[in-house]
Amino acid sequence: MTSANTSGNNFNNPSITFDSDGYPVILYDYNSSSQHFIECSKFITSTSFTNIIIYNGGSYAQSNPCAIFVPQSINGLANGRICVAWHGQGASFSGNRIFYSYSDDGGLTWDTAINPIANSGANPSITVNKNNEIFIVYDGFVDTSYDDICMIKNVNNVWSVQIVIALGTTNHKRNPSTLLDMTLNFSEPLLIYKDMQNLKVGFYGTWTVGEGYTLTMENPVTLTDGQQVPIVDFTVKQAETDLTLSDIDTEKFSYEGTNLNTTTASIKVSGKDNKLNSLVYAVA
Structure with a gap:
């Protein structure tokens, strides 16, 4: 799909999803000494992909895209929506911030990327519930000594403030991975994360158990x-x-x-x- 025959030019951290026709769309970060992009490779034919730039970070590093496809049955859009979150740097802030963008045409064009919140963050994982509420869970920095697991959510196109899920008080809590299951109605997504504080895999989230009879x-x-x-x-x-x-x-x-x-x-x-x-x- 991609090739870079120059030392220091790398395609990293792929995330795969699908368009409304069921064809693969693969997102990744491209980094060289002077250029940093978030890109996607969209399936065109059985032997051909086209590469599309989602975000040009210029000289500022961008990394770790996480993508999902939300179908018409959830959001009512004719071609559904591909949503992607990643972390990156920029001229107007220090450290990493969470970035978000989406495509409503299967990955051919992308909405202008935004920073949904002003807080620092890294390694996002994105998911959605049956009510078309978007959740991004990531490494946050509430206490500057250690990383924390934090979350933001989008309800009716409005992003929430940062919500702290698991606070790292004596060591880091990092690398969340959320469950994507659009049959569930949840207010907090099911997720696991690396809990270095307690030397375990942390588990978090809420869900509704069947009512029974x-x-x-x-x-x-x-x-x-x-x-x-x-x-x-x-x-x-x-x-x-x-x-x-x-x-x-x-x-x-x-x-x-x-x-x-x-x-x-x-x-x-x-x-x-x-x-x-x-x-x-x-x-x-």
Whole structure:
């Protein structure tokens, strides 16, 4: 994909994701003695990639891009969005800052890179939840003696202030790696990090465990070993009034319709979030 036959010119730290067509987009940092870029190689044909500059750092080093693809089902954009975070230096600040950019056309063009916060940071890991909230977790510097694990989040295109996740008080906490799972609804991403303070891999995050069921037997039965009982995990209503479940067999649930408004019958079917892919119903 890339080649640099000059000593001191290097392509480093690749991060791979995909565009909306499922083709690979590979992001990396390019560094030489005088030039520092964040670039991406976008798949064109089975034997061809095109290299695109995302950010030109000039004489200031840029490093460690982390990229994800957020599909249309999450953000509503026709081609989805490729998001990338990295750390780099600049003329207006000392040390490293977190940078962020995105592409809405599969990696061909990129939005102007920004520093979402003024705090120093390095080694970002980016993820997103099912509500299209973007999270960047990184090495922060709250206490200048040791590195800390910090986070910022983007909700409705507004970036939060820095949030401290794990404070390094006697040694460094570094190199977070976040889970990318867009089926989850979380306020804090699941992540692991290098905990040099406690000589372990740190684990952090919140998630919601399935609700489970409260079962009420309308007609109690005695079961034999291995016998199954159907569970009705949805409700049927008209105008917020429950319809009466009149019969269950191996293929269908039947509800009593004698109390329906025969002029207009607006039926509401509500089900739990489960593995059921589709629901077919008929009114007779």
